Amino acid sequence: MTTDDRRPDVARQPGSAEGDPRLEADIRAALEGEASRIRPADRLSDILAEAHSTSRSADHLVAPRAPQPRWGLAAAAAAAVLAIVGGALWLTGRTAPDPSASRRAGVTTATTSPAPATSPPAGPSTPAATSSTQPSGTIAPPLPGDVQALPVYYVGPRLLTGSEGAAGALFREFVRASVPTPATPEARARVAVDLAMGATPAGSTYERLWAGVTLVDLDVGEADRITIRLSGPASVSQADAELAVQQLVWTAQAAAAQGNVPVRFELVDGSDTVAGTLPASRDFVRPSDELEVSSLLAPLWIDDPARGQVLPADRAVTVTGQASTFEASLSWQLLRGETVLHEGFTTASAGAPARGEFTFTVPALPAGSYTIRVFEVSLEDGSDRAEQRIPFSVE
Amino acid sequence: MVDRGERGDTGPVPAWTPAPADLPLDADRAITELYAAHWARLVRLAWLLVHDKTAAEDVVQDAFVGTHRRWESIRDSGRVVAYLHTAVVNGCRSVQRHQVVVDRQLARDSASPEAPHRRTAASAEERALADADRDVLVRALRELPPRQREVIVLRYYADLSEAQIAHVLGIAPGSVKAHAHRGLATLRLLLPRTREAP
DSSP, rough: HHHHTTTTTHHHHGGGGOOOOHHHHHHHHHHHHHHTTTTOOOOOHHHHHHHHHHHHHHHHHOOOOSSOTTTTTTTHHHHHHHHHHTTTTTTTTTSSSSHHHHHIIIIIITTOSOOOOOOOOOOOHHHHGGGGGGOOSSSSSSSSSEEEEEEEEEEESOOOSTTTOOOOEEEEEEEEEEESSOOOHHHHHHHHHHHHSSOOOOOOBOOOOTTOOOOOEEEETTEEEEEEEESSSOOOOOHHHHHHHHHHHHHHHHHHOOOOEEEEEEEEOOOOOOEEEEETSEEOOOOOOOHHHHBBBOSSSESSSOOOEEEOOOOOEEEEEEEOOGEEEEEEEEEEEEEEEEEEEEEOOSSSSOOOOEEEOOOOOSSEEEEEEEEOOOTTTOOOEEEEEEEEEEE | OOOOOGGGOOOOOOSSOOOGGOOSHEEEEEHHHHHHHHHHHHHHHHHHHHHOOOHHHHHHHHHHHHHHHTTTHHHHHHHHHHHHHHHHHHHHHHHTTOSSOTTHHHHHHHHHHTOOOOSSOOOOHHHHHHHHHHHHHHHHHSOOHHHHHHHHHHHHHHHOOHHHHHHHHSHHHHHHHHHHHHHHHHHHHHHHSSSOHH
16 A cells, blocks of 8 residues: 555556556546536626625725725726726727617727727617617716626637538627616626627627517516517528527526526517527527537637737736537637737647637737637648637737 | 546646736636636536535635635735635535535435436437446545545546645645545445456
C-alpha cells in the first residue's frame, strides 16, 4: 500500500492510472451519465438577489467604503458603473425616433462601433401590441428600467457548408436591454422574447422566423407555466416550425429563469397552430435528451464578449462560449475586416453530443473594430463546418 | 459516450487562473459570467457528491453568493474558479455531515413521473446494459470515504489536475495521489469479476 501510494503514474497519467485505462474510462462515463441525470434549475436571479440582500450588512465589516447598491433600486447606477468598467456606454439604449426601433435596434447593436451603425429595419410592430413592454427611448441614464443582460436565442445557419434552406440552429447571445422595473421574471422574459422575435442584430447571419408577428403579452403563471400571446402564427416552413417554437421556448425559459417550465402559446387571431402544423393547444418544453438538444443548438457560440461590446485597449481579451464539437475541439480567429490577426485552437470542457464551455485569450489589441470567430473544422475534408462571429471594438 | 481520457493532465489552464486584469471589476457582471460558464457543471459536480438535486443547487448557490460578497479579494487572488470549487466541495461536505437524505433523490426519482432518466436513441436493451454497468460504478463511488470520492469526482468529472485538486481540497499533492489510488483500488475490487484483468 505505502509503496503503491508513491507510484508516479497513479494520478499524473490519467490515461494509464492503475494500469487500467478502461476503469478510468468507465468512471468518466459513469460520472458523466450520472451527472446528466439532473438538469440544474436556473438560479442566477436568486444568487444576485441573495448576494445583494446579504452583502449590505456584511459590507460594513468587510468593505465599508464600497457599500453595495440595493438590488433593483440602484440597478441603473450599477449599469452606469458597468458601462464605465466596460470602457464605453455599449450597453445603454440610444434614442431613436420610433420607440420600438430603439428597443429593437438600440439595445442589440453596437451603437459605438466605428462600423456604420446600421439600424436593422424595425419590424412591422404594432405599437398597441407591445405597449406593456415599452420602455421609452432614452439618450443616457437615468434609464427607464434596469439594464440587464438577457439571454436571447437567435436562429442562424447550423452549418457553413449547407445549401440554401439548410437546417437552422439556435444561437444564444446575452443582449443588454432595458427591463421595466420591477424586473420580474415575467418582465425579463417579455423583453427577451420580444428581442428574439424582432429584427436580427446588424451584421449577423441570423434569420428572422417571426417576421410579421408581434408579441402581445407574456405571462409567467404561478402554476409554473409561461404563456406567450402572439398576434398570429409564424409564417415558416414546416421544417422551421419546431425551431421557431423552440427559439421562443428557450428564450422565455432562460430569461424567466425558472427552469424548464411548460410554455403555452395563445394566438390572438384565433389560429390553432403556432408554427407549421404545431398546435397551439399543447405545452412546449426544451428537449431533455442530449442528442435532441445538440441537434437544436448551434455547434458553437460565443458568450463573451457580447456583440458590439467595447473593450479597453490595454488588456488581453478573454473569450468564453459553448461548443458541442467533435472531441471538443474548436478553432478561433481574431479578424480585422477579413484579415486574420491572431488564431489558435482550444478544447471545450466536453465534446459532442455533450455541450462544453471553452475559454481562450486574445492578446491586447490596439483601438479598432474586430470580429472574433470560433469555428469547427470538418475532419472529413478540412473545410470549416460551423462558425459563430461576434463583432466588438476596442477603445 | 464521450471519452475525454485523451485530454491529458495539462495542469492549470488560463481559465483557471486568469490574470485579475481580465476579470470584471463589477461583482454582478462577474457572477453573471461565472454563472454562465460554471453553474450547470458545478451543480452536477455537487450532485455527484451529495445526490440530492436541491441540496446541490443550494450548495452551489451559496458558493456563488459567497464569491459575489467577497468578489474584490477573490478577483485579486486570481483563483476564482478554484475558489468556487473549494466552496462547493466544502458545502457538500457540510451537507453530508447532516445527511439524512442521501437516498431522498433516488426515492423521489422512482416515484416521480418525470424521473430524470435520459431518453436516448439507444435500444432499450443497450440502455439497460449500460445502466447496469454504470449503476455498479455509481453505487461503488458512493461507498467510498468522502475524501476519496471527492478526489475521484474532481479528477474524472471536473477534469482537474492533481495540483488543482490539492489546491481545491487544501491538501498536499501527495495526499491527492494517495486518495486517488485507494479510491481506484476500491472501485476495481467492487467491480464485477466479469471484467478482464489488465
